[in-house]
Structure formats: C-alpha cells, structure tokens
Amino acid sequence: MNGRLQRLxxxxxxxxxxxxxxxxxxxxxxxxxxxxxxxxxxxxxxxxLPHFLVLRFIPPAPGLPTAPLGDLLQAWWREVVVVTKVFHWQQPWAEHREPDFLPPAEQARGRRGIVFLHGYSCNRGLWNGWMKALRARGTPFIALTQEPAFGSIDRYAPQVDAAMRALHERTGLAPLIVAHSMGGLSARAWWRSQGHPFDRIHRILTLGTPHHGTLLAKLGTTENARQMRGDSEWLNELARQEPPQVASHFDCLYGHCDQIVFPAETAVLPGARALHLPARGHLQLVFEPQAFDRALALLEETAEMNTAQRVSRAG
Known part of the structure; x- marks a missing residue:
C-alpha cells in the first residue's frame, strides 16, 4: 500500500x-x-528545515550537548538527499529490485542471516543498498514490507515470525534483526508474542527506534503512530512485559540530530549497547557506514559472547 501511495x-x-x-x-x-x-x-x-532547527530547543540527552547549529544544518541537507532517494525512487519504484536471499541449505548452513524491518510509512526498498552488499558477501537475508501500513504494530508479528523461522531453518542459526525506527518496536512486539525465547534471536540492531516514544507521534492519527507516543499504554505495556535481560540483546544507534525521534534518549533501551552518531537525520541512519559495519560485526559475534555480556551486566 505505501509503495502505491509513494508512486502517486x-x-x-x-x-x-x-x-x-x-x-x-x-x-x-x-x-x-x-x-x-x-x-x-x-x-x-x-x-x-524547521524540524531540525527546533532540536536546538529540545533538552539534550544525558551526556550529550545540545546539537550544534552546524550539525543540524548538515543533518538537514543529508536528510534531504536520502529522503528524495528513498521516497521518490527506492520505495515507490524499486521495492522489489533486490529479492530476498535464501541460498540452498548446503550453502546457507552456518551463515547467520538478517531480517530487515523498516519504519513507519516505508517498505523493504529502504534496504536495497544493504541487500545488494550482503548478497555479494553471501549473507542470507529477508526484508519485509510490513502490512497493513498504518495498522497496529502487533499485527506485524506473524510476518516477522515467518521470516525468522525461514532464516533459522535454512541457516541453523538464530537471525540478527536490523530495524529502522518503528521496525525496532515491531521486533519487540514479535519477541513478546513468542514469549521472549532467547534461542530464537541473535541480536537486534535498531536505528533511530522510538523505544520510549517520540514527541512527533503526537501529531500522528494512525494506530501505529498513536502507539509510538511516549505516553501510550501500548509502549508502557510492552516494556512491562519484557524481562530485564531483553535489553542486553540490543544495539541502539541514535543521534541528537534526529528530527523524527526525539528527545534523543528515547531511542536507547537502558542496558543496551548504544552508539551515538552526530549530524545525522532520522533516515540517514540507514545509510550511515557505521550502521552497516555494526551489523557485520554483530553477525560475527558468537552466542557465547552474547551470553557473557548478559551475565556481566547482570552482575
């Protein structure tokens, strides 16, 4: 649906x-x-432009200064470029240019795969650059277009589950989830729907996900936009139902020049590994080389390394 709307x-x-x-x-x-x-x-x-300039007046995240004007202007221009590219080419016209990559079982066995989850009003075409690069590396992946575009985030869980099972069965390894914005909440909602089994997931890398909601969502009228409000009962219930060790499975990339998810600290789960990226807008996080490099590094992490990190944090 969102692809058709973006074509128009x-x-x-x-x-x-x-x-x-x-x-x-x-x-x-x-x-x-x-x-x-x-x-x-x-x-x-x-x-x-005003969406970026207003961040000068938003209280900074703990440990971060207020975003400098130069960084905000730089982030604005970068965002103009990627928004034009994504919403006027990749998503409306090239949503299926890069098909899912599930090599034969004998080739895929032992090669950890990735499930891609896009954000609000986006589709799988957002990840075209990632998918092309991963195919060249032989890394299996599945990229979803989450439908209905403006329904409840909980309704995406069956799609996510099917993708996770397909990759797990093909590779023999629990997949990595890479999620932008609302996609990170889709990952959490899916995990909740399964009872938070730790053997089903390797790690979750979120890029600008409003884990604690965002002020901008107060302007949204669709069901999933209302769920992303900071005071939404849906978000509060999601957090209440998660065991404490869930956050240790997350890597959260965020920035204080994000014009969609703010204040900046809302994009970080307490207990997760966090990476701050300066002078980057919301959609630009997907195109940031550090995000792709982090995903590659996570693919190489062993389950034992993740377990050791959880034990260390619990202590």
Missing part, C-alpha cells in the same frame, strides 16, 4: 506538478508558473 506522490511532485506549473505560467503569468515550480521542487526540503 512521486509522480505528482516530479511530473504532474511541473506540468501544472508550466500550464499556469503559460495561461496566467510566468511568475506564477515559476512560483509553483519552486513549490514542487524546493518546498519539501524547506518544509523539513
């Missing part, structure tokens, strides 16, 4: 919009046409 949006911005501007310029006034053209081309990037 992309067509309107880049084809219908300029044609309307051309028609208005020729039938009314050239300046009107130019103004409309500027609105379609430059309007969305300029509309994003």
């Amino acid at each position: 949006t992309s067509l309107f911005r880049w084809i219908v919009g300029p044609l309307l501007a051309l028609w208005a310029g020729s039938h009314w006034n050239p300046w009107v046409g130019l103004a409309l053209l500027a609105l379609f081309v430059a309007g969305p990037p300029l509309a994003m």
Whole structure:
C-alpha cells in the first residue's frame, strides 16, 4: 500500500506538478508558473528545515550537548538527499529490485542471516543498498514490507515470525534483526508474542527506534503512530512485559540530530549497547557506514559472547 501511495506522490511532485506549473505560467503569468515550480521542487526540503532547527530547543540527552547549529544544518541537507532517494525512487519504484536471499541449505548452513524491518510509512526498498552488499558477501537475508501500513504494530508479528523461522531453518542459526525506527518496536512486539525465547534471536540492531516514544507521534492519527507516543499504554505495556535481560540483546544507534525521534534518549533501551552518531537525520541512519559495519560485526559475534555480556551486566 505505501509503495502505491509513494508512486502517486512521486509522480505528482516530479511530473504532474511541473506540468501544472508550466500550464499556469503559460495561461496566467510566468511568475506564477515559476512560483509553483519552486513549490514542487524546493518546498519539501524547506518544509523539513524547521524540524531540525527546533532540536536546538529540545533538552539534550544525558551526556550529550545540545546539537550544534552546524550539525543540524548538515543533518538537514543529508536528510534531504536520502529522503528524495528513498521516497521518490527506492520505495515507490524499486521495492522489489533486490529479492530476498535464501541460498540452498548446503550453502546457507552456518551463515547467520538478517531480517530487515523498516519504519513507519516505508517498505523493504529502504534496504536495497544493504541487500545488494550482503548478497555479494553471501549473507542470507529477508526484508519485509510490513502490512497493513498504518495498522497496529502487533499485527506485524506473524510476518516477522515467518521470516525468522525461514532464516533459522535454512541457516541453523538464530537471525540478527536490523530495524529502522518503528521496525525496532515491531521486533519487540514479535519477541513478546513468542514469549521472549532467547534461542530464537541473535541480536537486534535498531536505528533511530522510538523505544520510549517520540514527541512527533503526537501529531500522528494512525494506530501505529498513536502507539509510538511516549505516553501510550501500548509502549508502557510492552516494556512491562519484557524481562530485564531483553535489553542486553540490543544495539541502539541514535543521534541528537534526529528530527523524527526525539528527545534523543528515547531511542536507547537502558542496558543496551548504544552508539551515538552526530549530524545525522532520522533516515540517514540507514545509510550511515557505521550502521552497516555494526551489523557485520554483530553477525560475527558468537552466542557465547552474547551470553557473557548478559551475565556481566547482570552482575
């Protein structure tokens, strides 16, 4: 569904919009046409700018300074580039360009796989760059488009479970989950639906996930947006039902220039390993080389290493 909506949006911005501007310029006034053209081309990037500038007035996360203006402007421009790429090409037109990679059992055995979970209003095309690179490495993966796009996060659990089982059965190893934004909550909801079995999951790498909600979700009206509000009963219940050792299975990448998930500390689970990335917007976290490198490092971690880390933190 979200792919179709994004195709319509992309067509309107880049084809219908300029044609309307051309028609208005020729039938009314050239300046009107130019103004409309500027609105379609430059309007969305300029509309994003206040989302970054407001972070100057958000109390910083513990241990972090307030985001410098230069970092915010840098993050804004990077975000403009990746948002244009993702929402006007990868997701609307190339959602299935990179198919899931499940090599024959004799090749996949012993090679830990990855399940990819996208965020709100996105689809599996978000991970095209990751999937291409992992296929070249021979790493098995499954990338989901979570449907319904605007339903309850709990409804994604069966899709996640099917992907986790398929990779586990093919490789013989519990998969790694890599999740952006809402996808991290999908991972937690799936794990809850299974009773938090530790043998089903290797680790979960979240990129800008609103683990404790985000202020921006107060503007959302869809069911999954309401669930991501910081004071939502859904988030509170999710946290109450998790055993204490759950967080030790998480790596949380976050940044204080994230214009979607803020305050910044909401993207970190207490007890998880955390990595702060400066001057990066929300979607840019997916395209950050450190995120991909962290995923590769997690694939090489053994179950024994994870167990030792949990015991150390418990002590």
